Amino acid sequence: MTTLLSRVAGPVRTVSRRAQTLLIATALTVGAGTFTASAEDIKIGVPLSLSGSVAFAGTKMKEAMELAFEEVNSSGYLGANKLVPVWADDRSSQPQGISVTQQLALRDNVSAIVGYTASNICLASLPVAQELKVPTLQSDCVVPGLDAIGNYVYNGVRPYESFVLELVDKLVPAKQIKTAAVIYLRENPVFTRLAPAITKAFEKNGVKVVATEAVTGGGDADFSAQLTAIANTKPDILAILTLGGQVGPVMVQARRAGMEKTLFIGEQSFDSADVRRIAGPNAAGSYYPSHWFADSPLPRNQAYVKAYRAKYNREPDTFATNGYNGVWLIAQIVKKAGSGDRAKILAAMESPGVYDTVFGTEGKTKFENRMLTMTPFFFTIEADGKIARFEGK
């Protein structure tokens, strides 16, 4: 208290010394943002869920993103400039997501933000990034509505709903499906939205939805009650809309409950080595869409998969790839902008352009209404655990 008082009433030179320091600090910060000619560290904020309930996805994203940052810097992609990641953990919690967004924007003065792991964190944090006018590229949230947040928020993935619905349209005639059932995770907004959407899609295709069951929590492991009830209705296909860690057990328990021939359909969470590992032969007959697959012959993708395998000794999954792709997208945008200045980066994002990507088979993509264009691919898991492309036969 007393020190504050003396500071206000104290000698003029104390005040001006403080002002000087602040002025220099501001100059350096602003300078760092506009300096382009010589080697510059461009800070990129990377908020991810590194602990808590979505940590299983966030940690994978971080690994792949680390790889990407290394590649960008060591290849000299931005000339003498380097991209410096500023990692932040939102702990799978929204208030923390908001806090770290504020800190990245104001304290660390990042030039741009790339990241976010879970949809509900995106919902809370992206409006804050918009308010603070930080160019943001969210890389992993698939809940609809994120394109409407504001001009600073861009999306490196798009909502999965349309892909899943497209898959339904293909599967129903190909497999002559008459009845369907849905099991979905209540706790997650992505799935509670997808459940009625997929139900409508089934009905539109003339399929009767005979059972819909809810799984209450992301930590639940006992699905026997729901699956027994579903098995009783003998559906041709079961939509499994749960987190990745639950998909495998659901498949195992579903087969056990009597649904030996039932097909499974799901979304992004089906695409993981974990699912195949846990479900084993029970996963045969699963269908899912993905915007990326490890076997894509795209040279960029093959290089990425090889590098990931070499560094981490396991297969990359979609979460990891979303993160990796996000970093490379930002790198391309920064290159286009020519500097680490936020306004220039925003202008680069807004101007039309084609970007390289590891998604899909064409390797090129662009932003449409602030969302990355993506082509869905459809896959099925076969009896021997291998993944095959599903073309609609």
Added chain:
Amino acid sequence: MSFDGIALWIRIYDHTIATALINSIVSLGLYISLRAGLFNLSVVAFQALGAYTAGILALRLNLPTPIGVAAGVALSLLIGTVLVFPILRLKGHYLAIATLSFGAIVQALALNLDDLTNGPAGLIGVPKTVTVWHLLVVLIAALYCTWIVQFSRMGRAWDAIRTDESAARAMGINVEHYRLVAFLATTALSALAGALWAHVNRVIVPSEFGFGQLTLALVNTLLGGISSPIGPVLGAIIVSTMPDWLYKFEQHREALIGAILVVVVIYLPNGLVAPLRTLKSALARRFNRTALGTAGK
């Protein structure tokens, strides 16, 4: 630090500070129950009720913030009163389990009553009308009231009940009455914190009103100790700002909080405030307001 520097600092940490202040209010509420010997773990449930009420009224009916907040507190007090009579005769573990299960019910209802609460997606877009300054004012007011009550007859009755209930009864203290008041005070503060939270965070989801939040409230309150109302506030501020000065240990935050809880409970049962307490009593004696001083009324 110049005022500009402070202003910038507040802008950066705005949300962290707001979270710390909200947690302080909740901890203060928990403190009151603990002082009265009530093992009341329903703070998070009422936080949820307050938050959802304020949020729903603001989003659906466009009501101004003060009305939403007041409604949140009023509804919680109503539900608290209805629940209170039967519960309060439970003791210790049973009361803890009862309040815990009440919390689980509220959380499950928030998750499933889609039409009302928007289910797991939660309420999005609650107007951000509450600032750090508002919260500061509310906290100071709450602290002041708690302080006054603590040194009043009510506070002493609570102390007596907490120490030995049968003895308190024998002394003629109306135990039921005082427990009721303590419970409702906790309810009101929790609901207030929750309602304000809705307007600070803009997003309210069911998953943030669970066991994790409850353990946080416990840590906050116990770290500071229940010997003085400053305790829970201090504890809340320390823990809420912890991620920012514990950067490297982020990933082990849960373990760290758990360890703090264990250590504090065993070795610092009066929390951090205890050693400061002697200093306070010395100061209090100076200003003629000791714990003994008011007994003469």
Added chain:
Amino acid sequence: MLLQQLVNGIIAGSVYALFALGFNLVLGAMNILNVAQGAVFTWSALVGFYLIKVYGLPFPLALLAAVAAGGLLNMLIEILVFRPLRNRGGSAMSTLVASIGVSMILISAAQTASDAQVERFPFGTLPEIQWSALSVRLTFTQAVVLVTTLATMIGTYLLLHRTRLGKAIRTMAFNERTAKMLGIPTESVARWTFFLSGALGGLAGVLLGLMFSTVHFLMGEPYVLKGFAAIVIGGFGSVIGVIVASIMIGLAEVFSTVIGVGAFRDVIIFGMLFMFLLFRPNGLFGKDEEVRP
């Protein structure tokens, strides 16, 4: 289908029973509500998983080891946390809070150890046989779970009522001072109580992980509150009560799905718990004494 759901409910309930029995032991004998039981449950499952997956131990051996690990872990918690707390005059509240702290530490450690991934016991840990009769399907694993839980429940009952240790535990549950006066070595009995409780929780963990093909660091969470529910509804202190209540909870969960309110199963269970606390805090089989703290 109803018969199958009945079986589902009984199986789920018997696993809850194992868990709740562990809870009940410690609560009865030491008046400690040990929230960390959930973490012990998780760690035993993890230990069992690692022993089988990485070291290739045969199942019965791994099971025994995991159970023992659970017991030891719980005992360690007693020595490091609860005993010092009691010696310093900890109240019921502070022990509950301390157990929450321990739980947080253990779960965080489990997250680090398992890298936040979901695992499953390797295929073939138990033979993948399934029997089918009267429209009811039962797998070998489920049968093993049923038999084990039944045996354990009987074993626990016999232990508590026919052995010296059991009598000592029950005397301590009744009144610790009396137990001391009767010359019972309360400290050592306390340790054994914790060991048993941890072993029961550990057994539940491994069986559950096996049955539902899931082992991950958050697996214990839902069981803690259900364990509370079982103790309250069954009647604090009564082994039979806890078992019956656990099965009731398992059945209630399953039948809430059957009648179509599956999403509200938690509300139903905790609503039940709440009702019991309001109207019959002694539970179904609890003694009609004063409400125990």
